[in-house]
Amino acid sequence: MFSENEIATMIEIPAIHEATLEARKDFKTSEASMLEISEHDFLSLIMMTPAMGLTLANGSVSLFEELGLNKMARKMSKGGYFLKVDPVAHAMKYALKNFDAWEDRFLKVISIAMDATFDMDRLRKLKGNKLEDPVKSFARDLMTVPYIFVRFLSTMVLNDEADIVDHRSISQVEYDKISDIGGKLGISDLPVFESFCRTFDIK
Structure with missing residues (x-):
């Protein structure tokens, strides 16, 4: 946040x-x-x-x-x-x-x-990591984006940014909501956002 x-x-x-x-x-x-x-x-x-x-x-x-x-x-x-x-x-x-x-x-x-506060086009050009572990891949991707974007991302869906790099279990409706928010904010096509979404386990 x-x-x-x-x-x-x-x-x-x-x-x-x-x-x-x-x-x-x-x-x-x-x-x-x-x-x-x-x-x-x-x-x-x-x-x-x-x-x-x-x-x-x-x-x-x-x-x-x-x-x-x-x-x-x-x-x-x-x-x-x-x-x-x-x-x-x-x-x-x-x-x-x-x-x-x-x-x-x-x-x-x-x-x-x-x-x-940041250049969205530059983030679109970044190549995401493709590690086998989605959490480790996301952690690497976070290191390539501006600090302020991490703040936006953590405020979007989390109450504590300390938990941002972790496996999380969420419901299908919650996952769909995250995707919907990403689309409305114009960040759903960012490699780092796609990487973030892969850290979720849908229960």
């Missing part, structure tokens, strides 16, 4: 800042007119969109998943809110209630952020 400082750096990039402001305005108008949330924290909410989508893939949010999302929200929030209501976690409740209406809009902002 992203750190508070990384979110703060991205929100200063004009293209990301503008897209975030527009999305926040529409979200407040449609979902929560009284919501008080900074530009920084709204971008944090947007960056949680893939994780929220994956969490909802099975139809509901478990207590464990809710705790994981709240942990992600608090890590990216500006200033930290350990002793009071976290604005990102609070806004997330509204987003989860009407997620279908906002998923594509928020993913578009993430696409803008990706375009503003």
Whole structure:
């Protein structure tokens, strides 16, 4: 996931800042007119969109998943809110209630952020490793991509980037959701994303 400082750096990039402001305005108008949330924290909410989508893939949010999302929200929030209501976690409740209406809009902002922070075409030209062990192959592939892309990837589907290089068992609907997110973000054809998908065991 992203750190508070990384979110703060991205929100200063004009293209990301503008897209975030527009999305926040529409979200407040449609979902929560009284919501008080900074530009920084709204971008944090947007960056949680893939994780929220994956969490909802099975139809509901478990207590464990809710705790994981709240942990992600608090890590990216500006200033930290350990002793009071976290604005990102609070806004997330509204987003989860009407997620279908906002998923594509928020993913578009993430696409803008990706375009503003790394060269997608360069990643398409990279040749992925073809080791027999898919986890080792993915670990090698990660070493060839920009640090910021690893951050995007870990925020997309994981609550803790420390687990990004590992075998994971997921359901078919969760795997399909990851593929769907990759397609909407325009990264499904990247060798490193294909390598990432091969680390999953579908249960």
